[in-house]
Amino acid sequence: MTDSMVLALGLLVIGFYLIISNRLIALLHPLKMEFVARGEQLLNEPDLPADIAVDVKHSLDVAYSTSRAWLFVCLTPIAMVVAIYHQIVGRTDKSLDHVPVRLRNSVRIFGGVSVLLTIANSPLALCLFFIQIFAYAVLFLPVGTAVRELMRIGTVVEYSSPSALLHHYRSV
Amino acid sequence: MRFKKIIAIAWQIIKLLWKATWGLLGFVGLLVTLDSGWDGFSKDVRHSSFVNFLMHVWQALIALFTGDLIGCITLLVSVAILTHLLVEKARQRSKTEFQSQRKKRVPKGKVKKK
Secondary structure, three states: OOHHHHHHHHHHHHHHHHHHHHHHHHHHHHHHHHHHHHHHHHHOOOOOOHHHHHHHHHHHHOOOOHHHHHHHHHHHHHHHHHHHHHHHHOOOOOOOOOOOHHHHHHHHHHHHHHHHHHHOOOHHHHHHHHHHHHHHHHOOOOHHHHHHHHHHHHHHHHHOOHHHHHHHHHHO | OHHHHHHHHHHHHHHHHHHHHHHHHHHHHHHHHHHHHHHHHHHHHHOOOOOOHHHHHHHHHHHHHOOOHHHHHHHHHHHHHHHHHHHHHHHHHHHHHHHHHHHHOOOOOOOOOO
8 A cells, every 4th residue: 555545545534533523523412402401400309319319410520521432332341241140140220229210211311321422422432332232232132231231330430430539539 | 548649640640641642743743744745745846847737736745745654644643633623622612512501500499599
């Protein structure tokens, strides 16, 4: 491959990525506005448990984080392994049992949308995520459970990251 | 406790170094590209005729950016950084609106004072 071909191909890829990124930001902007509205609505619910409120607030705080997008993409295989393990041992998801029934569905939807919107902060991360999900779906693996596990594992990793520790020390 | 604090500060330093590396790479990339491509550019223009002037301009542009493979790659890195900055600007605009939307909302039960 000649230098000019490398240059042309590189510029083409970069240009394409720029267009996709810009279109994605424009496309997701109204969805993010809706997301913040739903999040604030949940936070204003008096019955919402404190731990869920913290998670919702954190999701809103990091809605534009690209590093979180890559974290989710990297954790997807682990979440899938955990989901398969839970399915084998027959363990059901009890993380939302303490949430009032009328709010449970909203919290679940909010969590799923949060994962998707966060991953969409990086087009490449989104692409890799969907390739993984597609591969798992083809193999009839529990994708829905894996996404729920992904939220849980992602939050645990984030709360124990150096960045979170720094934030904690600043706030103390 | 102290160990955790040290990790947190180290993380902040790594983040700063990461940003500085990108900035430096972009700057050096542009310099190297212009330097290595300049010879090819001047040579092509020297041999160009008026009739196929446009053709030679195109060739000269290619030569300018492909003086060698390193120049080509560094140019690509520079363009990638500029692209990243452009996308980041659009994202910041969206983020500002997102944050203002969050601040605008009044919590339930609290009444705005007139």
